[in-house]
Amino acid sequence: MLKLHGIPTDYNYTFKSQITWLLGIFVSIICIISLDTAISDIKFYGTIPKICLLIHVMYTTVFQFVTDLTFNNFLRYLRNRLQCVNKLIPNILFKRHPQLINAANSEKIQVYLITDIREIHYSICSMASEYNTTIGIQILLSMTNSFLNSLSQLFKLYVMFVLMDSCPYNSTGALHSYCFLHKLIRAMPLVLFSTKIFLTIHTCVATSYEANRTGQLLAELQIATTNGHEKFRREIDIFLLQLIQNPLRFTAYEFFVLDFTTIHRMIGTVTTLLLLQVQMDDIHE
Template sequence: MAASLSLQLWQRADRHRRLLLVACQGYLVLMALYDAWVWASKAGRLPSIYLPIYGLYLVVGALEMQFVHIVWHLQQRYRLLNRLKTQRDRLKAGVKYEKIRAYSSNGNYTPNQQLLILHSLCDIHAELYDAVDAVNSAYGFQILVHTLSIFLHCIISPYFFLLNLLYPMTYGQTDPAFLSLQLMWILIHVSKLFLVVQPCSATCNEAKKTGSIVVKLLNVELQLPMKRQLEVFAMQLIHRNVEFSAFGFCNLDFPLIASIAGAVTTYLVILIQFQNSDTGSTPNNPAN
């Protein structure tokens, strides 16, 4: 009963995640259409060079959704792995996962069966680490380019938005539709950064919980074979640290967002100061 309920909750959460990814991709399509309409209304016709740009945005968005979907599934499997080790005070499999089977209907296991379950958990953790390593190898370079693109867009889009907002007489872009379009693109770039970093950070945090659980089990009075298997598991956790990286240049976690936010703020302040010196004006008070 518990296994069936957990499986239903997992499937429901997976459906919600898929709907969220489809909604994000649909939002990109709507933004591309809105952007095309704004530029076409201002220029009289849509520049043909914008069409491949819109197509590239959708392709990159699909790649990002695929990466996020895979990482979300890895997070769910680490969570199931931790549940298998923390259910009550014994190693009971409340949720079935690949090699792990319920050895008895009442949940009472012999020492040999518990040792076999623990050994299966070690194998599953090793396979999950190999899966994370495969994801880093397959998507590392793409995520690096994607992160650099988001970083540049997080500088360029707010810069031109602030120019049009603070210097309307100089740049002449006071159309609310144009300003709202720029603001929406800024929100999209920031959201795309969070969409990539959040599941990676959550998966790493879930993987780190495994070490805490193993340490707690080592402090429990167990038979010698179980102790030795837990020590082997602990050594495996030490040498296999789960991390997602952008081609090895930076780790995909929340400190990366803080670093990007600080760098973007610094560049924006410098660019606005240069703009003041070039135009000889201050915001909302243009020079004559």
């Protein structure tokens, strides 16, 4: 149906984009985990236990990022389809659509086009909602794991920078450069998991926004339509009713909505826990 309106499928571009993201994340995870394990204080009795720990951590982390990136890439593709659909709506009114140029009976074609676009929009939103429902538990576990990992890494940095000095010698030069690199490596997992949370929520918000922006375009289209196009206006009313009854939103298995308010709550939780930690440290001192 999209090809009839001149919208390309872009399967090759989507596949290449996903492969590029996966390779970048895979290399980043290997480097971060390897460096973090190399400077860790854990004592390994032999090389085999260290290799087994690395494989276990890398496998679980890579698996989570692969599923999340697949989810994000699929939503980005649907958002791109919705953007193409939204670009068609003004073309119907101003008769810039390919099927309306030099058409003899443009009013009937306009009704057909808006009906077809309504069905396409409903199909795209249904696919997004069903996909979100299918992997809702995975998203919930992944978001929870990323938040807890970010929180634990943040407390590690707090202990490193505030409660103890990770560079015990008061010298300058190479030793302090090594200490700065040590702290920078410790901060990389925090950046990695925090970025994953932000990208997932940003993708969900952007897709929901593009789906809901169709209603604004339809309202403008309805205002600009003359009173003589009763069938066309009736199709617009049906389209608007469909958007009101089926708003597109993404959740983590209905536990919480994936929007920017979730990030606000996470930041509030982290700030509260850090304040409690600081107060407890003051009490112990």
